[in-house]
Amino acid sequence: MMRALEFLVALVIVAALGVLAAVVMPGSGHVDRSLDVGKDLRQVYDVLDNFHRFPDYSVLRTLDSSVDFKFSGKAYGPGAEISWTANDPKVGNGGLTIASATPNFDKIDSNTKSASIVWDLDNSWRGLDKHFTLDLERKGSRGQLTTVKWSYDVSYGWNLVNRFANLYIHGDPDSFIQFSLNNLQNVLAGVPNIDYSELIPYIAQTQQAPVLMVSTSIARKDGLDGLDDATNKAIGQIQAAAKKLGVNITGPRELITTNYGDDTFTFDVAMPIDSSTLTVAGQSQQLTVATPPALDASGAPAEASTAATPAAADNAAPGSRDRFGRLVVDGNVRALLAFGGSTLEGVWNGTFAGVPQVRDMLKAYAQTHGYKFDDVVNRSYDILVTPEVKDAGGNVTSYAKYDIYLPITNAPLQTPEQEAGMKPPSPDSDSPASASSAPAAAAPAQAASAGK
Template sequence: MTRVLEFITALIIVAVLAVVVGVLMPSTGHVQRTTMVSKDIRDVYDVFNNFRRFKDYAVLRAYDPSLTYSLEGKAYGPGAAISWTSNVPKVGNGRLEIVSADPGFADVADQGSATIVWKVQNDWPGHNKRFTIDMERAGRGKRLVKVTWSYDVDYGWNLLDRYSNLYIHGTPDSMVQYSLGNVQDMLAGVPNIMYDDLNPKLVDTPEQPVLYVSTEAKRNLTEVDAATATAMTQIQDAMKKLGVKQAGPRIIFTTNYGDQSYKFDVAVPIDTSTLKIDGQDYALTAPVVPTLENPNSASSAPAADASAAMSASAAEPAAAASADKMAKADGKKGKGDKADEDTGPKPGSRDKYGHLIVDKNVRGMLAFGGRALEASWTGNPAGIPPTRLKLEAYAATHGYATDTVMHRFYDKQMVAYESKKPDGSEVLYDEQTFDVFLPVTDAPKETPEQEAGLTDQPQSASSAPADASSAPASASSAAAAASSDAPADAESAN
């Protein structure tokens, strides 16, 4: 009996000590990790003020590759949330929600510091769990951003939760540490350009029939303007032969913006999606992905376009005859050119992307159709490449999915050089207006700027967009306006 009493007494003493120690332990828990990021503060702020990139940097995926995420609430700012489910105990089920972001996105660049708070809901002990991300400019010239990611929790008088504070440097700490490191790596892939002066919007773009010419030029304004003017002349000649009219401003599709050269397509919207070549009707179709089995075939086109492709194949003999007639009518082609035409693509046939071949240089297709991130630029064309980079960086930090191989950047010349202003004067070379587009494959309904009513307003020097007669200017006049050493890339234009 004495031993039983001693055992009970020992248990009571241990319990009392446990209670006393528990009471003396802190009622809150806190861990934090800090890193330096070589990016603009707006880039970092935008990444943490939405959850569309969370799956790309959160360490949870490393613990459970089959983890599933679900975006909830708003797309950006307070109210945005993400939840996850997992069968791995270390990950479990959880939810994060942005509860505050100070200051707003429009003021963070001027203020130079910001704080974003996430509400944490998972099976970690305690209540009022939250992540806090503090950002401030740092380093020489304030070119770096100091990012501090903290985890805080309240335990109250729950003694078991207070004891769990001994393990706060386990899963919570590792999630903060490794995720913060992944954020740094992810931001390294974002174009290094400030976009705080950009007010883009997400728009729906209907399909538009266009004629286009693929071209290439050295990367300076004079060469690009000359190549564009030549392509426009070829398109205008084809439009006259086809009997179609221009139905919108000139468009430039960017294929490859290299270090030394620029490959692009010059396109003109037209008023019909059906072209008549040598008496045969051909329907313009959207681009298709070439198949690996036969990359020169457009057999991967949608079933709806199959009949158009078949009619194109059936009309190839007539198309060949049409090519001969066109060559004779032009009266400008020598024997070498004629031979090239005989062995080259025939009008009425299609290339590997399903584009309709109109003549030696001109192709036709249905462009656009889908969503795009749009921004406006007023000035000479040297400002277009930086605008493209800004859109790319913006899409990356906001988590908008893009594919610039199949869905290329493009810009529309809304106000052309030498077009007329309302007062009758001519638009100067540095007064042109361009709308720049980055197609997106996954994005929310609106950008934060759209929700706040801060998007770029249409800028126009005339009541109508540039037409074939005014866009672009002739190569000679464009060259006179733009010096050959004018900036044409993002680095020199800024």
């Protein structure tokens, strides 16, 4: 009897000490980790102010490769949501909601020194008011680095059991932050290091259209004159083919970039026509969209080195199909259905020298916002909307306007800029741009204008 009484007294003492320990423990918990990344602050901000890249850098997929992510709410900014379900109990079920982002994305430029994004967390970790805070600070002599400080905060209130969870805050919460930060750096490494803060991109829905197309290339040293010559030659071939086919050209030329290399610029020139059924070599043929080429034994696209010379690569007999499934009309001319679906659209006002940089801006923007694109079949293209105008003395009085398109998937109906009602720059609002005024990588666009 005495031993039983002693045991009960011991239990009471242990319980009292436990309660006392819980009472004196902190009513909240905090842990943070920091990492410097070699990216512009705006790019880091955009990746973290939406959740479409979260599955790529969070540690959850590393812990359970079968974890299922679902997106809801807004596509970008406060109100964006992601949830996940997993079979692994270490991952479990949970969700995040972007609660705030300061300053707003349209206030961030090359002069912005810091920003902060808060994610509300809903998962099985103990506690209330759980949230991550991601503080960004511009660093480096030229502002080319960004320090990411990722914090976790939780309130335990007077729930004594929850207060003991503070002893384990350096377990799952800490490891989640550390591993996800390392993965975030890897994701950002794949984004072109270009400042797109001057860009005002829109998402546009395009319709499939029949086109005639010629593949060509120029040496980069030939410059804009070489580009004009090659483009005009291709247009002449397309016009001759259209006349022979008995179809009409219905719009301006479209230039599709294959490879903007250091020495050679390889591209396609396309023009829309008014029929998707053509009679070639005595056979009526329905045009189709391009398809990925067959792969060789190494897994690389077959005959990739001859992409600019389809006649040599595809044994171009009129009426046959080339390796992309495009109809061979004659010589260098192909016919296909092109450009249907969502595109990320930007505008360049100036000489063609700025178009490749705007295209790179669009690609970087797409990567930070989680829009997918394909450089093999659905490549970026541009349309010369308004040619430049010169006076009698040869001086530019109104410079050219180009619409640049990047076909995308996995995208919302609008960009954040679109939703905010931001407008592109007007071609008449700036002075004419020269070839040297193209936007530079990791620096704001200069003299001419980039936008939607």
